[in-house]
Amino acid sequence: MVDHKQYTYRVIWSEDDGEFVALCAEFPSLSFLAPEQSAALEGLVDLVRDVVADMAANGETVPAPLTGKRYSGKFQVRVPPEQHRSLAIKAAEQGISLNRLVSSMLSV
Known part of the structure; x- marks a missing residue:
């Protein structure tokens, strides 16, 4: 199973939301908002972990982390x-x- 911590994450400030938004390149439809950078990142990492586990449990193809690609x-x-x-x-x-x-x- 893929280690969800190896995905490509970034956190940016969202002026529209007035909070930090965490994004994951391998899962562009997912994001997580929080007032603190670390909370946004932690929230998204947890969300991605759950999504990866759900995909694996349902026999879906889990995206490979970009960091592992050559x-x-x-x-x-x-x-x-x-x-x-x-x-x-x-x-x-x-x-x-x-x-x-x-x-x-x-x-x-």
Whole structure:
């Protein structure tokens, strides 16, 4: 069974709610509101634990934690031909590869 503590959690302030909201990337439909950051996180971790246990008990596929996935460092992005040309020109002008140019733009 998946360890619910290995999922990707974050806590942000919700101006609309006037409280902290905890979110889990692997379960985007779940959230937990609380006046304190730690309480929001604890509440969501407990909720995810219960959801994972329920899914497992019902034979449903439990999402794998993102932290356990391995990434190759490669992905493809489709852009309009004009944008491709413009990026290729910028890369050539800087004397670097298109890949290096786009990678540096994404890291900003």
